[in-house]
Amino acid sequence: MRRSAILDAAEAVFAEHGYNGATLEEIAERAEFGKGTLYNYFPGGKEELYEVLFEERVVGGLSAVVEAALPDARSLATPDEARAAFHDFVSGLLHHFEANRSVLRLYISEAPRAFNDPDRMTMMVRLFEGFMVTVTRAIARAMDAGALRPMPALPVAHLLIGNVRGLLMAHIASDCLPAGIHELPPLVPDETADFITTVLFDGLLARD
Template sequence: MNSANLSRKERERLMRRQAMLEAARAVFAEKGYANATLEEIAQRAEFGKGTLYNYFPGGKDELFFAVFEEVFAQFQELIDAAFTPAASFREGFEAFVRASFAFFAQHHEVLLLVMRESQRMLLSPEPERAAFFQDQYNRVVQHLSRHIQGAIERNEVKPLPPEAVAHTLIGNLHGIHMHLMLKACQHLPAQRQALIDSEAAAHFLCTLLLEGLLKP
């Protein structure tokens, strides 16, 4: 629903909820799920712990799931915004990669959160936690798969299984993000910093994945 159509009370409630999510995202990124506490999240959001329970009755678990739902929803929006009808598949994919770099540069705590918690959730011994993460990840894969299928139908890319291609592309994007994060933590001479630049990193990833490593 458009926020302009909401009452003042409803808008204020949404703003408070968003403030809680942003505080939770920061605390989870810094401490990890296991070490994060509702008290610290409430303090960061500048609300009482009881107020957090009014918005998220499930406590820390519900907040954690809500944070990841928001992150995955933002990724789906980045995909849909990048693959415009007028763009070729390469143009759309490169635009998506650049947008993801820009997003994580602006929201570094999200990158830390995803890197720290995604594998832990996927491999969790708790079935509901693993199923939640798998469902969210599959939504992103399906979003990208639809654009891959369209490119196959336009004869832009080889007729490979769209979902497998989407998994491969997202997995490699994750790897480049990890590379950039590690490089950013190191003090490197200028000549060794080529891939720290997001534009260069996007071009590198698209060239490697879409054109291959071997010379024609």
């Protein structure tokens, strides 16, 4: 109870101000507890709080989405099956992040932090390994079955995830701007998933 209230407040504050800009004071104030209490639940202080938050909410959310859309048991043998599955995956990601904007911000903000510290990067790679492996394996299965043409699967996974991240970042940016400037139409997860899936599967070239 307390623990999750602390995590809720931390999620909001870290998302709003970033790791460095967030203060324990503000987190404590928002969740209505004293700063000292935090150390009962997270003895490692700010860093541990952030790590737990990241692992439980960011990595946990991504894992849930990928396991729902791309389980190893799902057949990806035909183009239509593959298209449907990856559409579900993209749509799941978009719905998840649409409903959890602050988790999205944590996700986007983490990469630069990891660049500055090999230990943190190692941990991040470990945390995301399961997610990346599942996505990559799904791509490889669809290729092996002949639904997708053979290519190195891992870079394709990076492209797919880069696509989703690119569009989401544009939407965060749009949200951050003062009203009226450079506004994007609101994110409609299913339409956006259609868009990404179509471009990714069929390509940009005009067809006869």
